[in-house]
Amino acid sequence: MNMDMLLSLDYPLTRLVIGLLGIFAFVGLNGLILVWVERKVAGHCQYRPGPLHVGPHGLLQPLVDAVKLMGKQLVAPARCDRVLFWTAPLLAFAPVTICLLPLPYGPSLSPIPMNLGLVLILAFSGLGVLSLILAGWGSNNKYGLLGAARAVAQSVAYEVPLLLSVMAVALTAGSLDLYTISAQQGGWPWQWYGVKNPLAFFIFLICAVAETNRAPFDLPEAESELTAGFHTEYSGMGFGLFFLAEYANMIVVSGVAAALFLGGWQGPFLPGVWWFLVKIYCVLFFIIWLRWTYPRVRFDQLLNLSWKWLTPLALIDLALTVVVAGLGG
Amino acid sequence: MSQLSQLIEEAYTGLKSLVIGLGVTGKALCEPGVTVIYPKEEVDNLATFRGHVELIGKDDDPAVARCVACGACAKACPSNCISVLCPVPVKEGEADTGKLGPAPQKGSKTPAQFIVDYSLCSLCGQCARACPVDSLRFCHDAYTVAFDRKAFQFELVSRLRQQAEQALEGGEE
Ligand code: SF4
Ligand code: SF4
Numbered sequence: 001m002n003m004d005m006l007l008s009l010d011y012p013l014t015r016l017v018i019g020l021l022g023i024f025a026f027v028g029l030n031g032l033i034l035v036w037v038e039r040k041v042a043g044h045c046q047y048r049p050g051p052l053h054v055g056p057h058g059l060l061q062p063l064v065d066a067v068k069l070m071g072k073q074l075v076a077p078a079r080c081d082r083v084l085f086w087t088a089p090l091l092a093f094a095p096v097t098i099c100l101l102p103l104p105y106g107p108s109l110s111p112i113p114m115n116l117g118l119v120l121i122l123a124f125s126g127l128g129v130l131s132l133i134l135a136g137w138g139s140n141n142k143y144g145l146l147g148a149a150r151a152v153a154q155s156v157a158y159e160v161p162l163l164l165s166v167m168a169v170a171l172t173a174g175s176l177d178l179y180t181i182s183a184q185q186g187g188w189p190w191q192w193y194g195v196k197n198p199l200a201f202f203i204f205l206i207c208a209v210a211e212t213n214r215a216p217f218d219l220p221e222a223e224s225e226l227t228a229g230f231h232t233e234y235s236g237m238g239f240g241l242f243f244l245a246e247y248a249n250m251i252v253v254s255g256v257a258a259a260l261f262l263g264g265w266q267g268p269f270l271p272g273v274w275w276f277l278v279k280i281y282c283v284l285f286f287i288i289w290l291r292w293t294y295p296r297v298r299f300d301q302l303l304n305l306s307w308k309w310l311t312p313l314a315l316i317d318l319a320l321t322v323v324v325a326g327l328g329g
Numbered sequence: 330m331s332q333l334s335q336l337i338e339e340a341y342t343g344l345k346s347l348v349i350g351l352g353v354t355g356k357a358l359c360e361p362g363v364t365v366i367y368p369k370e371e372v373d374n375l376a377t378f379r380g381h382v383e384l385i386g387k388d389d390d391p392a393v394a395r396c397v398a399c400g401a402c403a404k405a406c407p408s409n410c411i412s413v414l415c416p417v418p419v420k421e422g423e424a425d426t427g428k429l430g431p432a433p434q435k436g437s438k439t440p441a442q443f444i445v446d447y448s449l450c451s452l453c454g455q456c457a458r459a460c461p462v463d464s465l466r467f468c469h470d471a472y473t474v475a476f477d478r479k480a481f482q483f484e485l486v487s488r489l490r491q492q493a494e495q496a497l498e499g500g501e502e
Contacts, residue, residue: 041358043362044357044358044359044362045354045357045358046357047357047360047362047363047364048362048363048364049362049364049366052366289351289354289355289358290351292354293350293351293353293354294347294350309340
């Protein structure tokens, strides 16, 4: 092995390191942007301007928030399980970065292209729930524990229709590689799988919001009932990592939505990466908009929606897809 | 079968309401905000603002309150924040010490002091309603701030006098 090989992008390890660095930069930057957008959208939805005073239109507000978070003391509660307590935020963050690696950001820009990308994302996103359980269990706090319990029930409930809706697309495309699936669609909306199979897209969107623990499905957190749920006991960057993971998770689901249902990087005029980013941010904006529109659902409503509605609908959709694919093939 | 159609109808109305909700916030998203950024802007339309209560002056002499020191407002106030004080009548053979006592006091027709503790007031308006001569109203002062709770105890008789003097000066200019 010589230096040239190490420096070439075709060498997997080099590619991994560069990809991870890029992803970290993207996640950090995106966190800053989304914090600002979230607060602005929240403000405007409620007829007020949102952050205004730090920087022009409050643009520097997220930076100040970040400094505040980093400056805070890290405290662990008495008699907590220290190992679990501190593993949880790291475990919340780490899998998300891995999930971002196989996304096809552009026609020739994917940190780690692999033919099982979709499976990798689904598998690793499941790890996020584990971190919530550890956080809730490890912090020796009944609110945290309740939050963790709710997180498990919710995640298990929504993983099923999510998988089924994704499977419908994977079946149509005949591939589990996000790059291939994106490439099969065209630049125009009527060529997208989201338009060809709107039911699957709809189910995927709802499940995506639920899986990222965003309002109206933010029951593990539920600050009005559980003070802050699983992360009640976390201060400073302990909380900061959960926070960043939530936003990074949102990019993952938006990225998967863009690749599977919205034609990925394809689109007229602009280079691919830009289209991909535009689509991701449209989905993100929609998710944020949802949060500031709907009140939180009750837990039984949440489970009802998943088991009584989404799962059967996803099954029907999958069956129809198989029939159509069978007829077509 | 009817159950199925009922379910579908339920889902349809539910989804419709969700879309309507998105429409409401979506519209708000595009419209300008209505909040006032306070220290930089101030609202001028304060006619409907309810500040603390204040005395109303007589028509012919705005420096003197209409109040007849009956004490009805103090009695009506559920939060006990009004004290109307009048001079206690001097008994025969005693020197006049200028002692004040709660209204009503024999012979007194004007309050010597009218103290309102705004920090207790719930702005319910019972005092103004109880007043037989319509001597109380809410002021329109929205910018009352202080660091000390005592600063919210207003003496309304002298306040009225000051206001009348200021109005007079303003009118002369
Ligand atoms: S408004 Fe109500 S609480 Fe305030 S002084 Fe009058 S009676 Fe008392
Ligand atoms: S009720 Fe009216 S007249 Fe009687 S003391 Fe109060 S303000 Fe004066």
